[in-house]
Amino acid sequence: MDLLIDYPSERYFILPNESGECTLREGSVVVNNVSEGEVIDHPQMPDVGHLSHDNKLQAVLLMMKKYPIESEMKLSYFVSSIKSLPEELIDTEFDDSFKKMLISLPEELPKFETLQLELVANPTNVPTNLIDLLFWMLVGLRNPRFIKIPEEHMEDLLSCFTDSSLCPDPIFAFKVCSDPPVQLTKSQILKKHFGYIGCNNGDVFSLLYYWKRSGTKRCFNDQLIHALKHSKGDYCWSKSPFGSVYKTVLVIEYYPHPDLMFVGDKPSPQLSLSLRIPSYEAPCFFHIGSADLVEISYVFIYKNTLFREIIVDYSMEVLDFGTNLFFCMIFICILARTIRNLVHL
Structure with a gap:
């Protein structure tokens, strides 16, 4: 399935379920504090199926090319910012899958241009978990929908x-x-x-x-x-x-x-x-x-x-x-x- 589509201005929010798999749905919030990572609120687009390593790589490269400033800001600030979160906030605000993602975060990511060149020239040298992380940051975290207070x-x-x-x-x-x-x-x-x-x-x-x-x-x-x-x-x-x-x-x-x-x-x-x-x-x-x-x-x-x-x-x-x-x-x-x-x- 070709993921190199012209993404609309509508953003996406994707979180993997307990098995680490991701599903892409339009205008939805996928959360893990419910079993199966079910979608809460707003209609969903048809399930795009399980995404391969190449699918994720292509989607990451597309985001880097189409939204370079946003992508660079996330790569520059996200890791250091998320590492600085108070432990209590992580425990109360994020689910287990997100915590696992935090544990796997490297202390520092390569510079944006360096990483982009490496993904194009030598994609096989880029670890799978880093591709997953980039996919989650650049493709998944895009103006998430709000979950209303009950x-x-x-x-x-x-x-x-x-x-x-x-x-x-x-x-x-x-x-x-x-x-x-x-x-x-x-x-x-x-x-x-x-x-x-x-x-x-x-x-x-x-x-x-x-x-x-x-x-x-x-x-x-x-x-x-x-x-x-x-x-x-x-x-x-x-x-x-x-x-x-x-x-x-x-x-x-x-x-x-x-x-x-x-x-x-x-x-x-x-x-x-x-x-x-x-x-x-x-x-x-x-x-x-x-x-x-x-x-x-x-x-x-x-x-x-x-x-x-x-x-x-x-x-x-x-x-x-x-x-x-x-x-x-x-x-x-x-x-x-x-x-x-x-x-x-």
Whole structure:
């Protein structure tokens, strides 16, 4: 079967099952914490069958040729980054097959150009496990789909932000939803403590940025205005600096990806977006190269004077959108992360 196809802009996420075999499926996440490495969420393309060594080699070379910058970045940073991951994160966030992959990682990969030339000129000299690793990194890890937080876990999570014993009631609380319900009345929505925003990540950041700039009730689009009118709180506030009056918490979902790189215990001002993971003894910061790698699920806005230390208070700067927006962010890991970690911060 010829794998040298013109890959669409739609990316792939591939993980081998327990036997080390990979299947290629479109728009899906293949995970190993279920028996058989079954596909979770989103439709799949027909099974391409078992991939041979040559199939994987051709696919790797195609990725190197078609996406040289992305490929070089992954080869340059992925190994060192993944080796730096805290042991607790590896134990809780990755399955056994991924751990085996980590163990087999070399300490250092050859330079991109050297490796590319070697794969073309002397492919038989390249170890099979290295081909498998390159295939997994370059072909498999391409803008993975999100696995949503189960509803029963989300209920517990939301209680952390709406329980008056932990923090004050938010003045606004939105669920980011591409298809918000239009029939609910405001009283019905308030029973759930949040309204709905039918928009994407960019619109959410634009909303926060505009509030930061203007300090008024003016919003980015009609959907956000509707969300404000149908959410908790007074649809008006003063023109005080946004960061000094309000604290914003974003609930973010993500899936492990090489572009989510562990950067240590301090964020760097050069990073486009740094997120703090609050569940470890020492602060852990990850670099997110693009906001497309995360999905905002909920937005909570609190009065700063009522905001308690139970919610992690750390200012982050978003540079991707050309703003100087600072906001407080909670980074929620969606795999094997329990609410207990948040409650006992």
